[in-house]
Amino acid sequence: MTxxxxxxxxxxxxxxxxxxxxRAVHRLVDGVGPTGALQRLIRGDVPDQTLRSAIAAxxxxxxxxxxxxxxxxxxxxxGARVVIPEDEEWPSPxxxxxxxxxxxxxxxxxxxxxxxxxxxxxxxxxxGEALERSVAVVGSxxxxxxxVHIATELSYGLAEREWTVVSGGAxxxxxxxxxxxxxxxxxxxAVLACGLDRPYPVSNTALFQQIADTGLLLSEWPPGAxxxxxxxxxxxxxxxxxxxxxxxxxxxxxxGATQTLRRALxxxxxxxxxxxxxxxxxxxxxxxxxxxxxxxxxxxxxxxxLEEIGRIGADLAPPARxxxxxxxxxxxxxxxxxxxxxxxxxxxxxxxxARAGVDVRTALRKLSLLESLGLLLRRDGAYALRPTPRTxxxxxxx
Amino acid sequence: MTxxxxxxxxxxxxxxxxxxxxRAVHRLVDGVGPTGALQRLIRGDVPDQTLRSAIAAxxxxxxxxxxxxxxxxxxxxxGARVVIPEDEEWPSPxxxxxxxxxxxxxxxxxxxxxxxxxxxxxxxxxxGEALERSVAVVGSxxxxxxxVHIATELSYGLAEREWTVVSGGAxxxxxxxxxxxxxxxxxxxAVLACGLDRPYPVSNTALFQQIADTGLLLSEWPPGAxxxxxxxxxxxxxxxxxxxxxxxxxxxxxxGATQTLRRALxxxxxxxxxxxxxxxxxxxxxxxxxxxxxxxxxxxxxxxxLEEIGRIGADLAPPARxxxxxxxxxxxxxxxxxxxxxxxxxxxxxxxxARAGVDVRTALRKLSLLESLGLLLRRDGAYALRPTPRTxxxxxxx
Numbered sequence: 001m002t003x004x005x006x007x008x009x010x011x012x013x014x015x016x017x018x019x020x021x022x023r024a025v026h027r028l029v030d031g032v033g034p035t036g037a038l039q040r041l042i043r044g045d046v047p048d049q050t051l052r053s054a055i056a057a058x059x060x061x062x063x064x065x066x067x068x069x070x071x072x073x074x075x076x077x078x079g080a081r082v083v084i085p086e087d088e089e090w091p092s093p094x095x096x097x098x099x100x101x102x103x104x105x106x107x108x109x110x111x112x113x114x115x116x117x118x119x120x121x122x123x124x125x126x127x128g129e130a131l132e133r134s135v136a137v138v139g140s141x142x143x144x145x146x147x148v149h150i151a152t153e154l155s156y157g158l159a160e161r162e163w164t165v166v167s168g169g170a171x172x173x174x175x176x177x178x179x180x181x182x183x184x185x186x187x188x189x190a191v192l193a194c195g196l197d198r199p200y201p202v203s204n205t206a207l208f209q210q211i212a213d214t215g216l217l218l219s220e221w222p223p224g225a226x227x228x229x230x231x232x233x234x235x236x237x238x239x240x241x242x243x244x245x246x247x248x249x250x251x252x253x254x255x256g257a258t259q260t261l262r263r264a265l266x267x268x269x270x271x272x273x274x275x276x277x278x279x280x281x282x283x284x285x286x287x288x289x290x291x292x293x294x295x296x297x298x299x300x301x302x303x304x305x306l307e308e309i310g311r312i313g314a315d316l317a318p319p320a321r322x323x324x325x326x327x328x329x330x331x332x333x334x335x336x337x338x339x340x341x342x343x344x345x346x347x348x349x350x351x352x353x354a355r356a357g358v359d360v361r362t363a364l365r366k367l368s369l370l371e372s373l374g375l376l377l378r379r380d381g382a383y384a385l386r387p388t389p390r391t392x393x394x395x396x397x398x
Numbered sequence: 399m400t401x402x403x404x405x406x407x408x409x410x411x412x413x414x415x416x417x418x419x420x421r422a423v424h425r426l427v428d429g430v431g432p433t434g435a436l437q438r439l440i441r442g443d444v445p446d447q448t449l450r451s452a453i454a455a456x457x458x459x460x461x462x463x464x465x466x467x468x469x470x471x472x473x474x475x476x477g478a479r480v481v482i483p484e485d486e487e488w489p490s491p492x493x494x495x496x497x498x499x500x501x502x503x504x505x506x507x508x509x510x511x512x513x514x515x516x517x518x519x520x521x522x523x524x525x526g527e528a529l530e531r532s533v534a535v536v537g538s539x540x541x542x543x544x545x546v547h548i549a550t551e552l553s554y555g556l557a558e559r560e561w562t563v564v565s566g567g568a569x570x571x572x573x574x575x576x577x578x579x580x581x582x583x584x585x586x587x588a589v590l591a592c593g594l595d596r597p598y599p600v601s602n603t604a605l606f607q608q609i610a611d612t613g614l615l616l617s618e619w620p621p622g623a624x625x626x627x628x629x630x631x632x633x634x635x636x637x638x639x640x641x642x643x644x645x646x647x648x649x650x651x652x653x654g655a656t657q658t659l660r661r662a663l664x665x666x667x668x669x670x671x672x673x674x675x676x677x678x679x680x681x682x683x684x685x686x687x688x689x690x691x692x693x694x695x696x697x698x699x700x701x702x703x704l705e706e707i708g709r710i711g712a713d714l715a716p717p718a719r720x721x722x723x724x725x726x727x728x729x730x731x732x733x734x735x736x737x738x739x740x741x742x743x744x745x746x747x748x749x750x751x752a753r754a755g756v757d758v759r760t761a762l763r764k765l766s767l768l769e770s771l772g773l774l775l776r777r778d779g780a781y782a783l784r785p786t787p788r789t790x791x792x793x794x795x796x
Contacts, residue, residue: 277544278674279547283673290696298673298685301676
């Protein structure tokens with residue numbers, strides 16, 4: 001077994017041993033790596049008493065290594081794979097979850113919001129690529145025909161403009177969002193809260209098959225994992241972080257979908273809400289969000305959504321007020337990386353990291369961002385400045 | 399003819415000679431009084447060429463004094479009266495229009511926003527009293543059944559809680575607003591854009607009669623004035639300024655009702671918008687406002703509206719964040735006037751103005767504000783500190 005395989009196995013085992021999102025586990029992995037972290041957890045070398053007990057209980061159910069091996073074999077038979085942060089296809093935006101802080105966390109699910117340790121994937125798309133230009137469309141399971149209509153239209157329009165539509169695969173708004181994107185021949189990603197061998201709900205089986213055929217099914221949980229109630233809330237943070245923004249279509253008061261939107265806000269993504277008739281109980285959560293969250297933006301259709309999610313990129317509709325160029329929005333690291341790219345020719349991430357004075361991991365993340373902003377070209381893993389302006393508004397016309 | 403009668407006649411003549419809202423006329427009245435201003439206008443002693451021509455044209459149609467006398471006689475036969483700023487029943491909140499500044503005024507109606515020179519009134523209520531606790535409910539004439547339902551419910555609920563509902567007497571949302579208030583046995587005020595002898599639209603005649611019987615019909619225009627198109631927009635500023643806040647229920651893009659709401663914002667009143675289905679053309683204007691105007695607040699029902707309009711007063715629903723006392727919201731003049739009220743006993747406005755070091759007019763305005771905030775008591779035109787703190791449940795229980 002190579003070192004990479006060992007890391008992969010350890011991450012799978014860790015996800016089985018503790019629920020995804022557990023901050024203590026994530027910190028341990030960051031400190032001593034996945035295999036080191038796994039060994040310490042198995043030894044019971046964890047300061048947190050509750051976590052230690054939970055792990056001890058889990059260990060009585062099986063050997064983590066054996067369970068992980070079995071999960072990998074099962075995934076293989078299913079045509080699924082496990083993706084880890086070291087893989088090229090890892091969707092780096094989810095790493096932003098390290099800085100997700102929900103104000104006044106009252107429940108465990110609000111505190112334990114670490115990035116995924118691994119993602120199970122089924123479908124032809126490299127995960128990172130499928131999610132690069134993506135927007136989440138979420139809402140109530142008990143949607144009204146109004147909500148289903150809106151979600152379908154919205155997703156159809158976004159998919160037509162080559163945005164990936166991400167949702168949770170549930171009844172109602174989620175299913176309408178996936179279907180709208182599929183109808184447009186676009187890419188759609190369902191992020192599930194259970195094993196990919198048993199996508200939930202069962203009655204959406206045909207839909208899941210279609211999604212896997214043309215888009216992606218994703219999950220943090222290994223094959224065999226059950227869709228437990230609390231897992232949906234844990235899962236929501238991935239939908240919020242993996243996308244540029246989340247659109248809430250219909251939600252009852254305090255629904256799970258409103259939680260996804262609050263997470264999107266907490267992690268610095270665009271949060272958008274479609275209003276509805278005030279006479280509808282299914283719009284109460286949407287209106288609550290628009291009243292409570294200053295940064296939640298009312299949207300009524302595709303142009304509004306594009307205006308929000310395209311703000312950092314190239315889809316900016318009619319220019320807002322004064323020209324705003326992608327470059328103006330770069331953080332310090334990204335600006336340094338961009339400045340370090342030579343005037344002509346391609347450069348590899350390692351040399352670039354050295355020139356920019358940042359670590360390679362940071363360089364890779366920022367390169368991916370700069371590329372998605374249309375400022376850089378990538379070829380065979382190396383980068384160059386994009387010579388001609390990409391859009392009408394001429395962002396990045398260096 | 400007494401001096402007061404002369405002032406009144408001059409104000410009526412001025413309103414006939416120039417359209418209400420004309421800033422130059424208002425400034426002149428402020429400087430030399432209504433009779434002086436009228437004489438100067440008749441002499442053509444006006445720097446503005448356009449205004450001078452307009453007046454000259456009007457003067458060929460009749461003698462302003464004779465026209466004003468006739469209008470007063472006509473009003474008298476109709477059971478209507480003219481109210482001027484010197485009258486006790488004058489609704490002082492409309493004077494806030496002196497500081498209304500619409501950003502980027504493009505049309506005359508956006509620049510000429512001076513307070514009314516006089517108000518024609520029909521109905522038993524003293525104008526100021528009827529408007530003291532008032533909220534405007536406005537919207538589209540071509541309302542949908544959704545909008546009519548919402549406007550009716552909202553106005554019913556507000557009237558039930560003893561808020562006066564103000565609107566423009568038009569078809570659709572306006573009529574629904576008046577009817578909702580009437581059904582609750584409450585007070586409703588229609589601010590018209592034509593003479594009170596010919597309320598428009600004619601098909602609302604029975605409604606206007608009901609309003610006059612239990613509430614008020616108001617207009618800046620003398621009897622006989624026609625409901626010209628531009629007058630509706632001039633009128634809107636009065637609806638915006640006379641009330642504590644305006645609720646927009648349904649509006650197409652760029653409708654007159656959205657203009658009323660922007661005016662409410664510009665003059666420092668609460669601006670509230672009821673969202674609707676994004677599939678409805680009649681909600682486009684409402685959603686535009688919620689997107690464009692940071693201070694426009696989404697409301698879904700009576701409790702939300704009470705929270706907004708009661709913010710300065712006593713109807714604050716569940717206390718927002720941290721206790722906020724009426725006193726904290728006073729401007730400098732109001733605070734000085736309040737401080738000048740003696741610890742015990744009543745004091746008249748003149749003595750109080752002297753103690754506070756403000757002019758009597760300012761003192762009177764601030765006293766009326768402080769009284770409506772529940773900080774002062776009034777008896778026979780003199781004021782005293784209200785001894786016990788006023789509670790949420792007992793507005794106006796003096």
